[in-house]
Amino acid sequence: MSTQPTSTDHTSRELPMARSMCWHCQSDVCGEYFCGRCVKVQPLSKELDYFTCMNLPRLLSIDEKTLEDTFYSLSRTFHPDFYATKDEGEKCVSLGNTAILNTAYRTLKNPIQRAEYLIRLEAGSVKDIRSTPPADLFEEILELQEDLDEFRALAGPRDSDRGRELRSKLQNDRATLETRQEQLKARLFGKFQEWDALQISSEATAETQSQKAAVLKAMQEILSNRTYVRNIVNDLIAATS
Amino acid sequence: MARIVGIDLGTTNSLVAYMDGDVPRVIQGKHGDAKVPSIVGLTDNGLIVGEPAKEHLVRDPSRTIYSVKRFMGKSLADVSEELKYFPYKLKEKGGVIRIQVGEKTYSPPQVSAIILKELKLRAEAHLGEDISKAVITVPAYFNDSQRQATKDAGLIAGLEVLRIINEPTAASLAYGLQQKTQGVIAVYDLGGGTFDISLLKLKDGIFEVLATNGNTHLGGDDLDRQLVESVMKDIDKQYGLKVEDFPDLMQMVRLESERTKIRLSNEDKAAMSIPLPDGKGTYTREWSREELESLTIALVTQTLAPCRLALQDAELKVSDIDEVVLVGGSTRMPLVRRLVEELFGQPAHCEMNPDEVVALGAAVQAGILAGDNKDMLLLDVTPLSLGIETMGGVMSALIRRNTTIPTSAKEMFTTYVDAQTSVDIHILQGERELVKDNRSLARFQLKVPPLPAAVPRVEVTFLIDANGILNVTAADIRTRESQTVQVKPSHGLTDDEVEGMIRESFQFAAQDIKARQVIEARTEADAILVATEKALKRGTDLIKLEEVQAIHQVLDELRKVKDQDDHRVIRAKISDVENVTHHLAEELMDSTLKEALENKKLSEVAD
Structure with a gap:
């Protein structure tokens, strides 16, 4: 493990001015990756969102090939392997940019993470996706939790009749919840299309804005249900296997 | 730019390679062998390394150090089970193993540095120029401490380590360069002491690692041990001799077992003959390949679970794998090939010398870093999840395993008590829920201005660089001031220690x-x-x-x-x-x- 103090080049990025000024020669830079004058690599703007970074419209159904092509091409632009012979400042920028790029790619590649990211991006202040049980499953989940607690408490004699009974019950519950997981995913993907349609076709009227807000809210609920169900399924797998 | 060499620092053998134009080549010693046994002997006359040290092993086992890679970044407790096999005394200081030889103690990075220096000399003699920069390979599943220990070894040897690169990915670079492969490949790397599986996507010069898994304590050494155990029992039964009481005999049994294992890769039967002490004559026995396979199949089977986990993490099915590539000397065993081919349902590729391909790949990466090769780019991953300790002894993951590196995660810290001036942070690596089941990497104290509870906001950035090594920085959000973080490694040498060792090694350097x-x-x-x-x-x-x-x-x-x-x-x-x-x-x-x-x-x- 090595430590390094945050270098001055690194902190200069935090300054609002750095966005339009080369960190090295102070020439004007407008979002270009390299300074027009000194040709030094420039830090990615803090305001740059992952969709823009990856050259994609802010849609939830993405063209995976475009995503991968852009990722590979930007990796060729920024990766530290190509800056091993450059000065410390450029090395530092290359490292920071590549870390952002890798996160952007990972986030957009996975549909669930992509949706979570879009919600954060659009809804602004809303932070994490919470974990809440699907309303219609409330009773069932309560019972399941009790069974699970009892089964866990049976640490030793799980071969008893009760143990076997609970195990098979929990295994059934797991199958039910796994089906629900699939349904939630399908519903989420349905919302993807609703979002994309609104995003592509309409102008920014008050009506479409509220429709979009509704889709985002619906997705947020599906995602929080999904997180909840996934955690329980993991608990069930851990307890019964 | 000065030439950069590629080094495979192996458990059993080490090699050095360089780029000869567009072609990577290993550098051979005076006897025409590219492999330098990773063995260091301390004799009354001075240090000896490689082949001469291997000969020294049977004559003076307590002063001949081998398989030191198994100790890199480890504590004594980590290797307690295998202590009886090693003829030298091990101790621990500051969470780091120390090898006692006579009056002196050596840390594993120091011993590795002696091997690195031998390779450096070999390269300098062959290329006729000074070598000060290197790419060094490590098992993909090496954790942060093990990687840092390898980097320390380079420093002590007087080498600037421009990159730590994973062995299976290095192999894929050499393989991809030669075979011009496109598609998804699985690199199965069973070496002398470690096992790795890496799944990569090769496309237009980009080598993207999709997932990696492994076991840093499973390799040819462990396969040998199965045979060693059998021979020890045999000798005890037939001659009433406890092999472990005779260090030189122990080494003879070990080397002869290794030789027998290697011979059984090409032959159905191999005879073993070991002279015994105390005038007890000679132990002889013929081993069949079948016998060896029944002794080792359990261990070889252990490599299959990591393969399945890697497939799962990469969200791939066996049928998605276009090619399987075998790396590491242990993949010469027909049993290993059979099991791997069964798992992946296709014949495995072994066009390239499994002993040399990793060093060749390290040379290819050296060429990329030197700016000579702009076509190829390796995108590797971190093998283990990184996290910090939270309330109740639970690890909270910040960076998941198989995340493409470099990558960073930010975490905000604040205080619980008024006027609190520091926050303790414990960094961990591993996949388990509880802190105690994961690897402790390091601890540090975050300095906080004395303010009412929950007011200070210090943002800590955990950045895993392209070497897979963690860098920690911190900044106060209110004042925008950055602070230096003094990280104390749990199983690593301190900066002062490394400096001392560098100075010491310069004294040895006089040995031309x-x-x-x-x-x-x-x-x-x-x-x-x-x-x-x-x-x-x-x-x-x-x-x-x-x-x-x-x-x-x-x-x-x-x-x-x-x-x-x-x-x-x-x-x-x-x-x-x-x-x-x-x-x-x-x-x-x-x-x-x-x-x-x-x-x-x-x-x-x-x-």
């Missing part, structure tokens, strides 16, 4: 190639003197009196020239001794054979 040749020659002379005296005692009756006198005379002459500084004179005298003792050696061999045969008859009668 010529001096080392003298050391090697003297060590061999010592060994031959002891061996010949011993042989004379046993075989005086087998040869004529004149011959005995001639041998005594030439031994005296060797004793006289041994301390000279010209290794050629010592070597010449050694070969004189060999010539004069040739007849004695033959006679002894015959009588040993007879003895062995008689023993066999006796044992047959006894059965």
Whole structure:
């Protein structure tokens, strides 16, 4: 493990001015990756969102090939392997940019993470996706939790009749919840299309804005249900296997 | 830019390679072998490394260090189960293993540095220029401490380590360069001490690692041990000898088991013959490949679970894998090939020398870093999840395993008590829920301004760089001031220690190639003197009196020239001794054979 103090080049990025000024020669830079004058690599703007970074419209159904092509091409632009012979400042920028790029790619590649990211991006202040049980499953989940607690408490004699009974019950519950997981995913993907349609076709009227807000809210609920169900399924797998 | 070499620092053997134009080449030693045994011997005459040290192993086991890679970044508790196999004494200081040899103790990075220096010298001699920069490979599943220890070893050896690169990915670079492969490949790397599986996507010069998994304590050494255990039991049963009581015998059993294992890769049967101490004769036995396979199948099968996990993490099915590539000497075993081919449902590729392909790949990466190769780019991942300790002894993951590196995660810290001035942070690596089940990497204290509870906001950035090594930085959100984080590694050398070791190693550096040749020659002379005296005692009756006198005379002459500084004179005298003792050696061999045969008859009668 090595430590390094945050270098001055690194902190200069935090300054609002750095966005339009080369960190090295102070020439004007407008979002270009390299300074027009000194040709030094420039830090990615803090305001740059992952969709823009990856050259994609802010849609939830993405063209995976475009995503991968852009990722590979930007990796060729920024990766530290190509800056091993450059000065410390450029090395530092290359490292920071590549870390952002890798996160952007990972986030957009996975549909669930992509949706979570879009919600954060659009809804602004809303932070994490919470974990809440699907309303219609409330009773069932309560019972399941009790069974699970009892089964866990049976640490030793799980071969008893009760143990076997609970195990098979929990295994059934797991199958039910796994089906629900699939349904939630399908519903989420349905919302993807609703979002994309609104995003592509309409102008920014008050009506479409509220429709979009509704889709985002619906997705947020599906995602929080999904997180909840996934955690329980993991608990069930851990307890019964 | 000065030339960068690629180094495969292996458990059993190490190699150095360079780019000759567009082609990576391994550098051979004077005997035409590219492999330098990763063995260091400390003799009365000085340090010896590689092949001469391997010969030294049986003669002076307690002062000959091998398989040091198994100790890199480890504590004593981590290796407690295998201590009995090692002839040298191990201790621990500051969470780091120390190897005691005579009066001195060495940390694993220091021993590795001696091997690195040997490779550096070899490269300098071959290329005719100073070498100060290197790419060094490590098992993909190495954790942060093990990677840092490898980097420290480079520093101590006087090398700037421009990149730590994973062995299976290095292999894929060499393989991809030669075969021009596109698609998804699985690299199965079973080396001397470690196992890795890496799944990569190769497309237009980009080598993207999709997932990696492994076991840093499973390799050829462990396969040998299965055979060693069998032989030890055999010898105990037949001769009432406890092998572990005789360090030199233990090493003989180990080396002979390794040789037998290797022979059984090409032959169905292999004979083993080990001379025993205390006049007990010679242990002989013929082993079949079947016997070896039944001893090792459980261990080899253990490599399949990581393969399945990697597939799962990459969200791939077996049928998505276009090619399977075998790397590491242990993949020469037919059993390994069979199991791997069964798992992946296709024949495995072994066009490239499994011993050399990793070093070649390291050279390719060196070429990329030097700016000579702009077509290829490796995108690797971190093998283990990184996290911090949270309330209740639970690890909270910040960076998941198989995340493409470099990558960073930010975490905000605040205080719980008014006027609190520091926050303790404990960094961990691993996949388990509880702190105690994961690897402790380091601890540090975050400095916080004395303010009411929950007001300070310090953002800590955990950045895993392209070497897979963690860098920690912190910044106060309110003041925008950054702070230096003094991280104390749990299982690593401190910066001061490393500096001390660098200074110390410069003193050793005075040993140039010529001096080392003298050391090697003297060590061999010592060994031959002891061996010949011993042989004379046993075989005086087998040869004529004149011959005995001639041998005594030439031994005296060797004793006289041994301390000279010209290794050629010592070597010449050694070969004189060999010539004069040739007849004695033959006679002894015959009588040993007879003895062995008689023993066999006796044992047959006894059965």
